[in-house]
Amino acid sequence: MNKAPKGRNLAGIIPLTGWGGSFDFPWPDYLQPLREGFLAVERSVYECAYAGCDSIWVVCGDDVAPLVKKRLGDYVMSPRYFEEKNFVKSREYHEKWIPIFYTPMTQKDIDRRDSLGWSALHGALMAFQISDKMSRWVLPTKYYVSFPYGIYDPSVVRDHRNMIRGTESFFLSREGNTVRDNLYLGFTFFPNDWPKFKHHIKNQCSGGSRSIPASERWSSRHFTLDKIFDIDIISVDRKVEVSEYYDLDTWDSLQAYYRSEMKIPRPTRQFMKPYYHRRMIEDEEC
Numbered sequence: 001m002n003k004a005p006k007g008r009n010l011a012g013i014i015p016l017t018g019w020g021g022s023f024d025f026p027w028p029d030y031l032q033p034l035r036e037g038f039l040a041v042e043r044s045v046y047e048c049a050y051a052g053c054d055s056i057w058v059v060c061g062d063d064v065a066p067l068v069k070k071r072l073g074d075y076v077m078s079p080r081y082f083e084e085k086n087f088v089k090s091r092e093y094h095e096k097w098i099p100i101f102y103t104p105m106t107q108k109d110i111d112r113r114d115s116l117g118w119s120a121l122h123g124a125l126m127a128f129q130i131s132d133k134m135s136r137w138v139l140p141t142k143y144y145v146s147f148p149y150g151i152y153d154p155s156v157v158r159d160h161r162n163m164i165r166g167t168e169s170f171f172l173s174r175e176g177n178t179v180r181d182n183l184y185l186g187f188t189f190f191p192n193d194w195p196k197f198k199h200h201i202k203n204q205c206s207g208g209s210r211s212i213p214a215s216e217r218w219s220s221r222h223f224t225l226d227k228i229f230d231i232d233i234i235s236v237d238r239k240v241e242v243s244e245y246y247d248l249d250t251w252d253s254l255q256a257y258y259r260s261e262m263k264i265p266r267p268t269r270q271f272m273k274p275y276y277h278r279r280m281i282e283d284e285e286c
Helices: 040-051 065-072 079-087 116-134 156-162 191-204 225-229 251-257
Strands: 010-015 032-036 055-059 075-078 097-103 142-147 170-173 187-189 238-243
Touching: 010 116, 010 187, 032 040, 040 065, 040 079, 040 097, 040 156, 055 116, 065 075, 065 097, 065 251, 097 116, 116 142, 116 191, 116 225, 156 170, 156 238, 191 225
Parallel strands: 010 055, 010 142, 055 097, 170 238
Antiparallel strands: 075 097, 142 187, 170 187
């Protein structure tokens, strides 16, 4: 397996595919507003940017990709620019743009292992394979996963950027529980952890044999996060506690968030504005 040169390249993963839906709305649950002008999927983008990600990979279906892309754009500006712009001579020199890539689930995985956890692993695989084709200098050395279905203050990771980008694993927790306990909290893993997760899923999956009932085939498509990421051979090196946590699992949990005093800070207009790549088209004279 190819490896990136010395240095850190953190890829943010936002899995949208694999969620069954909780509210029976005509729009996906990750487009649920958390406050005025701020959606659940935007909270994940904000979290990845605060974590210091060099790129963000959104795993979503082709049917919703245009809608998500219209809201998020092709890239966002790093929040560090807004923290440091008043203390530098040349603001443009310190601008850092974080590209956002959109990738669908492969056809062979649909209705077989397209759970939310596999969606995160698929995003990591696409980030590695596509980066490997471009240059070894952009190969991810670590992944940070943010689930839009968990509700907590994304700025909690701001003070732990060095830890997140470092050589140890990092997990957000609530009362000691992490993604290994089926909570939608951010965490990191390394490229060499990916095969371990895949084998862990494969060993637990019922497979597609015709000798078993159709409803019991490919059980991995129903795997929860704890069944995928709770592996003893992968250590939890660093934990950071979040003060408040809600999720989009049930309507009652979302109502509890709306009733609470928790108010997720909304990013500035300059950060939230969707930026798109401009295609330069030159007219050729015949």
